[in-house]
Amino acid sequence: xxxxxxxxxxxxxxxxxxxxxxxxxxxxxxxxxxxxxxxxxxxxxxxxxxxxxxxxxxxxxxxxxxxxxxxxxxxxxxxxxxxxxxxxxxxxxxxxxxxxxxxxxxxxxxxxxxxxx
Amino acid sequence: xxxxxxxxxxxxxxxxxxxxxxxxxxxxxxxxxxxxxxxxxxxxxxxxxxxxxxxxxxxxxxxxxxxxxxxxxxxxxxxxxxxxxxxxxxxxxxxxxxxxxxxxxxxxxxxxx
Numbered sequence: 001x002x003x004x005x006x007x008x009x010x011x012x013x014x015x016x017x018x019x020x021x022x023x024x025x026x027x028x029x030x031x032x033x034x035x036x037x038x039x040x041x042x043x044x045x046x047x048x049x050x051x052x053x054x055x056x057x058x059x060x061x062x063x064x065x066x067x068x069x070x071x072x073x074x075x076x077x078x079x080x081x082x083x084x085x086x087x088x089x090x091x092x093x094x095x096x097x098x099x100x101x102x103x104x105x106x107x108x109x110x111x112x113x114x115x116x117x
Numbered sequence: 118x119x120x121x122x123x124x125x126x127x128x129x130x131x132x133x134x135x136x137x138x139x140x141x142x143x144x145x146x147x148x149x150x151x152x153x154x155x156x157x158x159x160x161x162x163x164x165x166x167x168x169x170x171x172x173x174x175x176x177x178x179x180x181x182x183x184x185x186x187x188x189x190x191x192x193x194x195x196x197x198x199x200x201x202x203x204x205x206x207x208x209x210x211x212x213x214x215x216x217x218x219x220x221x222x223x224x225x226x227x228x229x230x
Contacts, residue, residue: 034218043207043221107160
């Protein structure tokens with residue numbers, strides 16, 4: 001069974017600092033990996049999607065990397081801002097096949113980020 | 118651009134009552150999902166659908182039923198609510214399986230007393 005771990009559970013940084021959020025997964029046979037942002041009381045917003053054949057994806061100040069062989073992904077946030085404060089969730093999808101597992105994302109519990117002005 | 122809309126946003130139920138949560142998407146997505154989010158547990162898949170008229174069980178299906186009579190709507194039903202079903206429920210959809218990622222609704226906060 002796939003397990004996804006995000007460390008740390010919470011992180012507080014001063015504004016302007018670059019930071020890295022970590023995600024690890026136990027089964028390297030993944031189809032893709034997705035990073036989400038969740039604001040308090042809100043739904044999840046997709047940030048970046050990395051296919052298993054890719055090593056990284058970038059969007060603005062965000063860069064996500066994927067190392068399948070080691071079961072790790074990182075989300076790098078450059079020049080952090082107070083508006084980046086949210087919970088960041090990592091989710092992995094297993095290899096395509098038949099049955100329930102083909103469609104299910106396995107989520108980590110998230111890292112709660114606070115950017116202090 | 119509505120995306121994925123969930124109704125209601127909040128609901129309090131008494132134990133044993135029934136209710137239906139509605140998820141509607143206007144993006145012509147084939148795949149739709151219902152998740153629940155609990156503190157310390159992360160998001161867990163309840164049921165999903167790979168197209169109109171189809172449904173399948175996810176990780177935690179007990180106590181829930183679903184229907185996908187129309188492509189744009191995915192309904193989650195609780196026949197006899199229990200306090201253990203107190204949670205935040207999220208609906209998500211995607212165009213095809215795995216390729217483009219999920220779009221989530223804003224959630225329904227359900228309390229069963």
